[in-house]
Amino acid sequence: MLDVSCLMLATMSPELQKQHEDMNAYNMIQNLKEIYEGQARQERYETSKALFQCKMSEGSPVGAHVIKMMGYIQTLDKLGFSLKDELATDVILQSLPDSFKPFVLNFNMNEINKTLPQLLGMLRTAGSDLKKNGSKSILMIRETKGKKKAKSKGNGKSKPKRKDALKPEKGISKEAKCFYCEKSGLWKRNCPLYLEEVKKSKANGASFSGTTKEKDSG
Structure with missing residues (x-):
């Protein structure tokens, strides 16, 4: 116990050493809990609040959003309030916008079990697919409008061409x-x-x- 007490004192700042130099290892631990437990509880409250209220806005990068939530989850784990992978996955999926509803539905129906880094990779792929499909649909609309305009111009010039066709060339x-x-x-x-x-x-x-x-x- 004396060796543990000396080791604990050696790792403390000078102010804490003065407070704990007459205590044994057990009393040091209890006193440190009383000092820092309230601060840790407040930090845990703020971190959990930020995690559960985190919502991704439509069109923003999904990778940065998931990485931020994973940081909150790791902070809670260090504070002694760890979330299991299944609960952490549900919290992340619930924070996604409506455009990811097909992904979430397929994920839950197939009961896919992935770690948080693996889920991050899947969401990045899904996000890139959504961007590609959106750009293609806009392109199709533009091409259709262009074809309609070209067709209308051709119909306006059809009658003069028929009259000219009746005239012999030679x-x-x-x-x-x-x-x-x-x-x-x-x-x-x-x-x-x-x-x-x-x-x-x-x-x-x-x-x-x-x-x-x-x-x-x-």
Whole structure:
């Protein structure tokens, strides 16, 4: 006991040595508990309060959040108030935002047992996956909007293209055949017989369809 008392005194500050130099080892321990027990209780209260009220905000890094909570848990362990791994895991999972609900549901349904460092690695992976999926969905929306705009522009120019397509590029081909007089080498719109019939129909106020049957019957 004398050797233990000397060893304890050697590790104390000069102020504490003066207070305990006439005590044995047992009395030293009891006196130190009375001095520091109240301080340790207050520290334990503040640490446990910070741990159980710790909540992760949406979009913040999950790794830094979990490491901070693990620090609180280690401090409580040093103060003599250790949490078991299962309870510590539940406290961390309950502090996560709504975006991690699928992860928490899968974790509990499969009854996964992991240490706190292993849980930290899993949450970091889940957090990176959430960021990737979010960026892809935004990209898809932007691409869809771009396609709609391009389509609308194409529809606005479709009518002029159809009118231009009716015009021959290199004059009338020798193989071209008039649909009215059935002669080769001219178009219906340039056919003299067709143009003459149109003038007559306008003068008489009658309708004229311009088919070969009407021409023959006339």
